[in-house]
Amino acid sequence: MLKTDTENPARPFVLPMAYGILKGYIKNPLLFLLGTVLTLPFFKKRIPKDLPKDFIKTVVLQGWLYIRLKDRLGQEKAYEIMRAVILPIALAVQQGNFRSVEAGRTFENLIKYQQRTNREGPTRWNRMEIEEQSGKRYAFRVKNCKFHEFFSSIGAPELTKFMCATDNVIFNSYLPEEVVFDRNGLNNRIADGASECRFVLEHKEVF
Numbered sequence: 059m060l061k062t063d064t065e066n067p068a069r070p071f072v073l074p075m076a077y078g079i080l081k082g083y084i085k086n087p088l089l090f091l092l093g094t095v096l097t098l099p100f101f102k103k104r105i106p107k108d109l110p111k112d113f114i115k116t117v118v119l120q121g122w123l124y125i126r127l128k129d130r131l132g133q134e135k136a137y138e139i140m141r142a143v144i145l146p147i148a149l150a151v152q153q154g155n156f157r158s159v160e161a162g163r164t165f166e167n168l169i170k171y172q173q174r175t176n177r178e179g180p181t182r183w184n185r186m187e188i189e190e191q192s193g194k195r196y197a198f199r200v201k202n203c204k205f206h207e208f209f210s211s212i213g214a215p216e217l218t219k220f221m222c223a224t225d226n227v228i229f230n231s232y233l234p235e236e237v238v239f240d241r242n243g244l245n246n247r248i249a250d251g252a253s254e255c256r257f258v259l260e261h262k263e264v265f
Contacts, residue, residue: 064161068154072147076123079143084131094123101125106211113204116180120144121212141220148224149231155179156232165261168232169196180204193261200255203248218249229259236262 062068073091080087101122105114120140127136153159155175161167169191176186185201206218229239238260241247246256 060160062154062160064157067157068159070147070150070154072119072151075147075150076143079146080139083139083142084127090126090130091123094119094126097126098122104212105208109204109208109211110183113180113183114208117205117208121209121214121217124214124217125212137216140217141223144217144220145223145227148221149227152224152228156228158232163233165193165196165233165237165259168229168237168259172196195261196257196259197242198257200248200257203255206248215249219247222247222249222255225257229257233261238262 073095077087077091080091084090098119102114102118105118120143123143124136124140127139130136131139152175156168156171161171176182176184181200181204183204187199187201189197189199191197203218203221205221206215209215209217226239229237240258241256242258243256244250246252246254248255
């Protein structure tokens with residue numbers, strides 16, 4: 059019997075996942091991860107007070123982990139390791155948010171749980187404007203990005219692009235070959251310097 063349902067989505071235990079991935083790239087990953095967790099309270103004191111506390115909880119560990127990796131390995135290696143860490147963990151979290159196990163995978167459910175996540179999850183501090191919603195197309199704009207605000211505030215705006223990459227992974231893997239996600243062109247993200255982020259999901263005919 060499942061321990062989760064549509065009202066109580068899965069909450070993956072991310073620290074063991076992070077450890078398992080770091081183990082493939084750095085020496086003494088457990089000590090490094092423990093050091094990151096133990097020094098996290100000191101890092102939190104450097105974060106601007108105007109950011110929502112509940113939101114900070116969802117991103118602060120990745121930000122501090124990246125900074126510590128960068129100090130040890132340099133930006134290029136740290137950035138690629140964080141890509142390896144963030145994408146699978148973020149995908150697991152989003153699978154829970156979208157109730158991929160608890161609800162049938164349909165285009166309607168994808169829209170339903172995306173909107174619910176936008177009301178209840180870490181993106182609830184972003185402003186979303188729906189352009190179109192039908193059985194074949196769902197398009198919306200995000201007017202601000204708290205992820206970009208946070209990562210910019212700690213001197214690591216480049217980490218925002220991993221959040222964007224997670225969108226590509228979850229939306230294009232939810233119903234492969236049936237749902238196609240894009241941003242209506244290149245550089246349509248706040249992380250690229252645009253004024254807003256574009257999201258376009260199209261439900262293709264299946265024969």
